[in-house]
Amino acid sequence: MNVFNFHLTNSCNYNCTYCFGKFPEKKDLPLKEACSVVDNIARYFSKNGIKDGRINLAGGEPLLYLHLDDLIEYIYAYGLKASIITNGSMLTEERISHWKDKVYCIGLSLDSAIPETNLTIGRSCKNKAPTVKQAVRITQAIHRNGIKLKINTVVSKLNVNEDMAEFYKRLKPDRLKFLQVEIIDGINDGAEKLAITKKAFDEFCKRHNKCCNETICEKSESLENSYLMINPQGEFQLNDSGKYKTYGSCLEEDLSEILSRVPISSDKFNSRYGKESKREVLTKKICIFGGHATWIKGLKESFVNARFFKDGDLHSIDVIRNAEEIWIQSNAISHSFYGKVVDAARANKVPVRYFEYAGILKCIEQVKFKKSS
Numbered sequence: 001m002n003v004f005n006f007h008l009t010n011s012c013n014y015n016c017t018y019c020f021g022k023f024p025e026k027k028d029l030p031l032k033e034a035c036s037v038v039d040n041i042a043r044y045f046s047k048n049g050i051k052d053g054r055i056n057l058a059g060g061e062p063l064l065y066l067h068l069d070d071l072i073e074y075i076y077a078y079g080l081k082a083s084i085i086t087n088g089s090m091l092t093e094e095r096i097s098h099w100k101d102k103v104y105c106i107g108l109s110l111d112s113a114i115p116e117t118n119l120t121i122g123r124s125c126k127n128k129a130p131t132v133k134q135a136v137r138i139t140q141a142i143h144r145n146g147i148k149l150k151i152n153t154v155v156s157k158l159n160v161n162e163d164m165a166e167f168y169k170r171l172k173p174d175r176l177k178f179l180q181v182e183i184i185d186g187i188n189d190g191a192e193k194l195a196i197t198k199k200a201f202d203e204f205c206k207r208h209n210k211c212c213n214e215t216i217c218e219k220s221e222s223l224e225n226s227y228l229m230i231n232p233q234g235e236f237q238l239n240d241s242g243k244y245k246t247y248g249s250c251l252e253e254d255l256s257e258i259l260s261r262v263p264i265s266s267d268k269f270n271s272r273y274g275k276e277s278k279r280e281v282l283t284k285k286i287c288i289f290g291g292h293a294t295w296i297k298g299l300k301e302s303f304v305n306a307r308f309f310k311d312g313d314l315h316s317i318d319v320i321r322n323a324e325e326i327w328i329q330s331n332a333i334s335h336s337f338y339g340k341v342v343d344a345a346r347a348n349k350v351p352v353r354y355f356e357y358a359g360i361l362k363c364i365e366q367v368k369f370k371k372s373s
């Protein structure tokens with residue numbers, strides 16, 4: 001199990017009828033305890049030799065969790081991947097750029113391009129629904145900062161007939177996930193009136209299948225017994241056949257112990273995250289200078305401990321001093337910055353290597369086998 005969903009808060013500025021990110025207890029964990037949950041997950045990954053572990057930070061709306069940035073730093077310091085699922089309404093360019101090296105993927109939940117539909121769903125704050133323009137602005141900033149973009153759309157009676165193809169094409173997600181509206185006993189009972197048939201869901205998926213290279217369709221039952229969830233109180237929960245059940249506290253018990261009594265469906269888990277698990281992951285501590293946003297995004301998937309730097313972006317020589325190797329993609333960096341990096345690396349006896357290709361796979365091979373002129 002290499003992906004855990006840590007729901008940091010029950011609070012959200014939206015009120016979607018079918019929201020399943022709701023929890024009875026309203027108080028969020030203090031930072032120290034949230035970090036203990038991360039410690040527990042990291043221990044589990046380490047014990048099980050999982051090198052590509054990811055912690056997905058969700059809510060409610062995770063940007064309403066007071067200690068979100070500190071927690072991301074903490075996860076990053078472990079060399080684990082952090083991703084975030086957000087409604088995007090509070091995302092700013094500044095925040096996205098701050099997360100540049102630390103967040104592997106931002107998932108935006110976007111259920112309609114039509115403001116009236118969003119209002120009816122409850123995806124609005126003070127009667128204001130998100131606009132296409134806002135979504136374009138946010139997604140452009142995510143792409144610019146080399147962070148992977150995922151879009152999640154819950155398909156219900158309210159959007160099942162909508163044509164969202166143009167909307168998706170403008171946002172250019174790296175991954176697009178459609179989720180059939182799901183009813184969880186006692187959590188989102190109001191969602192029942194928005195439920196759709198499998199056939200209607202399949203038709204929506206078929207219509208939008210070509211809007212992204214990686215499209216995933218999750219029928220309502222596929223979340224059952226496979227979505228590994230830690231609630232805002234640090235308790236491990238599972239959607240066990242349409243009902244949330246709690247199996248123990250990650251603050252009190254080792255995660256491996258808790259998981260030993262959880263009825264997880266590995267088939268469902270693997271079909272959701274399998275592709276991610278099969279990817280080769282390298283843990284070398286390297287600094288990579290230069291390269292365009294899409295190239296950086298591709299490399300980030302394989303080099304979990306790499307740090308990426310754009311032209312002029314070097315605030316401390318310590319990052320070079322602590323690196324195993326320095327790699328330079330000479331496109332998109334100036335000659336003077338290149339000189340500064342090479343001088344610092346030589347002064348600290350850190351080997352400097354050069355990418356000889358523009359293609360992501362060849363560059364990964366190069367780093368793996370240290371093939372460089």
Ligand code: SF4
Nearest residue numbers: 012014016019060087
């Ligand atoms: S934006 Fe997400 S967390 Fe907030 S109410 Fe809607 S579904 Fe729930």
